[in-house]
Amino acid sequence: MRKLFLFFTSLLFIFISAYGKSADFSVKAFYIDCRVQVMTVSAIKKFASDLSKKGINALIIEYEATFPFKKHATLCNSLAYSREDVNEIVRHCASLGIDVIPLQNCFGHCEYILRHDRYSNLREDNKEISQVCPLKIEAAKKVFREIFGEVAKLHPSKYFHIGADETYLLGKCKKCSKRDKSRLFVDYVKAMCEIAEELGKTPIIWADIILKYPKVAHELPKNLVYVDWNYGWAPDRFGNLENLFKLDAKVWGASAMRSSPDNAYLVNWMNHFNNIAVFIPFARSHGYDGIIQTSWSTSGIYGFHYDTGYEILEMYPMRQVYPMSGFQILIDAFCKAAADSNALDTEKFILSYAEERYGLPPGDARTFLEYFKLPQTVVRRGSDANGTAVGQLIKDIAALKHGFDRLTPSKNPGEFEHYRMMLDIRINYLMYKEIEFEYNSPTYEISKAPELKMRLQKVILQADKLGERFVKLNESYLKPGQLEEINSFRTKKMKRLFENLSRQEKIN
Secondary structure, eight states: OOOHHHHHHHHHHHHHHHOOOOOSSSSEEEEEESSSOBHHHHHHHHHHHHHHHTTTOOEEEEOGGGSSSSSTGGGTTTTTTOHHHHHHHHHHHHHTTTTTEEEEEEESSSHHHSSSGGGGGGOOSSSSSSOTTTTTTHHHHHHHHHHHHHHHHHHOEEEOOOOOOOOOOTSSSSTGGOHHHHHHHHHHHHHHHHHHHHTEEEEEESHHHHHHHHTTTTGGGGGGEEEEEEESTTTSSSOOOOOTTTTOOOOEEEEESSTTTTTTTBHHHHHHHHHHHHHHHHHHHHSSSEEEEEEOOSSSSSEEEEEEEEEEEEEEEHHHHHHHHGGGGHHHHHHHHOOOOOOOOHHHHHHHHHHHOOOOOHHHHHHHHHHSSSSOOOOBBTBBBHHHHHHHHHHHHHHHHHHTOOOOOSSSSSHHHHHHHEEEEEEHHOOOOOOOHTTTTOOOGGGGGHHHHHHHHHHHHHHHHHHHHHHHHHHTTTOOHHHHHHHHHHHHHHHHHHHHHHHHHHHH
16 A cells, blocks of 8 residues: 555656746645534634644535524534634634634535435435435526525625535436436536525535546636645546646646544554645645645534434434644644745654654654654554564554653643643543444354453543543533534444453353
8 A cells, every 4th residue: 555655756857847837836735524523613713823823714514514504504504603702713714814704515525414304306316315416406596596605695705615526326216217317427526616606605616526527527617726635646547637727617626634534543653645646736836826724623424313215313423523722733733834945854854743743852752753654554353464474463463552641741731731641541442342342253252251341441441531631621622512422432332242242251
């Protein structure tokens, strides 16, 4: 996997050299994901104030069900902001010179809309409800003209992001299956762009689908802004970028600081650093007009609890990640890379950051660097994606922890605790995965339940203590109840296994 990443990295540098352009970005934006983790108003204001000092001039906020809809209040969940909350955020950002651009999905990633009976007639599929059927243009225009209008009213920005990424169900329904996918996509997106333009807005879309199906891309509005999102892969992952460039349209780029496979106990740090270091110069050299740092609190994929006839009882996010409060170093890495015409030197940046931000001496700064270089991947069947056994992973991370726990930052110590927190959560996860592997091994039998239960009990007690630390460290950052929900998500599987082992112990 690492060799493949390095290959893509070198390929990007070749593209940069070959293209030969260099320009600054007129839009330097940061994306806030309110779909699963909802920041408090005070946290967003503080975040915006910090970003404004570092050259960021736009926030893109994806509210989903946290927007305070009136006519479409059916969509609002228990974490929804008030209209005054949104006004306060927009006013504060405006005072800092930051433009707040709303992101309102209207095609793919519409689960939170299509789950409701009120909008079920728009579905492409009745079971997999992520996407609006692109042939239902008139019905969709009626709904989204109202939704767009409500959102736009609270956001004076000239831009309006309408999403349109990952429409994987294109052509799935019986009628759509007979149509060209590029035509389906373009005709529908054109209709949504018209609504945005009626509101005096310049529409923005993610570029992945039009890159995949470029046949009639030339029919899309000339003022449409395309966002080429690249989180560490080859430039042609979605399709030939030349098909985008020849549209002579504005193109923005987007990197990521939280994305797959990150979750509550895994952060692929070096992938994110390298993504910033490689893709931002690539975007600059290709004349991209803007750059966005995305930070996904979930995958955007959901699981469902269905009743008869696929009636949706509940919708669950596939993935939770550590809150953005723990990622200041990546936030600052992006700000530096977006402002500097030179590519970010990742290791040099981390070392200097350790000394300047946390007051660590040079020797300790090296230990800080090693923290980020520690491989982190999902563990399945007793080993990680690189084939390293979970027992060895525990030894490696324990050795790092021994040195890391000795670090004493003289600056920003509270912020530094997030790194310790994430490291301890990772160790707790690995200890659980070792027990889980034994439980699933061919040699496991019921007589081993008491011993495994005893070991797992210690891991759960540690997990609960970590949960208390986690809540205390992140209090006031997210709206009430969410930190507890992340803890529950993180420990759910281990506690279910403990219940199974307890039952087996009694039977035995």
